[in-house]
Amino acid sequence: MGPISPALQKPLTGTMRSDGKPLTLKEYEETGGYEALRTALGSMTPKEVQEAVSAARLRGRGGAGFFTGLKWSFVPLGDKAPHPKFLVANSDEMEPGSFKDRLLIERNPHQLIEGIIISAYAIEADTAYIFLRWEYGRAGAHLTAALGEAYGAGYLGRAIAGSRFGLDIRLHTSAGRYICGEETALLNALEGKRPVPRTKPPFPQSCGLWGKPTVVNNAETLSNVPHIIRNGADWYKRLSLTGDGGTKIYAVSGRVKRPGSWELPLGTTIREIIEEHAGGMREGHAVRAVIPGGGSTEFVLPEHFDTPMAFDIMEKQVGSRLGTGTMIVLDDGTCPVGAVHNLERFFARESCGWCTPCRDGLPWLASLLGDIEEGRGRREDLDVLEEHTRLIKMRHTYCALAPGAIEPLQSALAFFKRDFERHIEEKACPYRLCRRST
């Protein structure tokens, strides 16, 4: 097999307009858009679509990295399956540092819509929801326009593209709160309930929206599906530098020369992303660490920047995670205690209050970190922080919010211990830029 042509190296973003406007239906179709839909609905069974996505080794891009084909396979298919079934596109992107789904939706809304239709066909869903966060107003406007175009062209509604499959997509715009991105809280939100997580099992694939089989997939994950159907699993796997398939939208924010996002082969190293794509650090700043995959991942130090940003490898080699693939750079002039305080305030505020470790534990951590940052910390506070990294973990909580909040904290305590101690000893923040938080 020869090298992949440049046009096919960036399937998600390569055809986007340079002026930032969304691709219209016509423009999307001119680049091969909705061809995959015709292929899937016209000549593949739902099971064959699932198998193609499994063979491509597509893993979830929302943070957890579950195999998409496997997730779909738990949905009952065929005449005896309960109906209606639902597919939900999770576009409630609110992980600190993440803005990749916004880019995909704003600039290529039909790609997401086509991905939703094919994925809904793969699980024989009747209705799909796009769960969009309130802050993404422009994305919402572009999606509304694109959905209108898709209905007009017969890609939505009954008998799509001459097939026997029909689907409606409804856009639901939320009203804030990080927890709504947790898949079972999201289902409660869609049902008009207070959006707290549900216990699992039962899993949404058997008992989801209104008790019916439901799949929740991230917007970036779904945007990959048309390309897999169009170009095949082998092509898709060759895009990646790892055993898992595809490209990844990576992003960098912080004191780098060119903050932004880029579609790159899955498994691109942290160093290449920061130095080549983000242009390295701004003059007068050096990198101290990165939060690699959104706010709920562990810090990674520069000595590990040659690690590929990929599933499993990040866990095995540096004890962190790929997460959402969107990095926040911590520079040498920024206080790590202040940074962790900022994150824990975020998680404490965004706790839904349903279970005690999160509702009571996170505000306590945020308060202790605030005290340390402002010079009122005591040595015993560090023991309390350490203790919580052991107490707040999966299976002690209903969902992953609080365990995720612990990830940056426990790595900060390990990597920046001396910074914590200096705050306590000097009764002040030793960093000029680390000022009292409002």
Add this chain to the structure above:
Amino acid sequence: MLTDDETRRIEEELRNYPERRAGCVEALKVIQQRRGWVADEHIADLAPMLGMTVHELDGVASFYPFIFRKPVGRHLIFVCEGLSCWVMGYEAVIEALTKRLGVSWGDTTKDGCFTLLPVSCMGECDRAPALKIDGDVYGDVSPETIETILERYT
């Protein structure tokens, strides 16, 4: 009392959902669009339309930060407090804003023009620090550019 126009718009929104209560956030938004916020009496009026108790609906309404249960000003300033914005100098921006407006979080200026609200993370991390006024997003904000931005809304 909800107006006829509000009731009609709410009924239209509810048609998009298989159960009436599932449309509760959209229904609350209809009221908020027209009145700026959602008062207790409107929760009481709306709940029976959705087949919910008043407390169930208030439980949902009070959960969401962008359903306002108190009056707000003519323009809403949302300042992102995410880590990227914090790293890039959010604190100087918020200091300048609170000084210029003479209010703190959640408050409205005396002339009723601006309400200052935090957003946990706005997803504009590549343009940090970021803020949003009504529907307009501003990136790479600094204490120096605040005045020019605010002038557009006075």
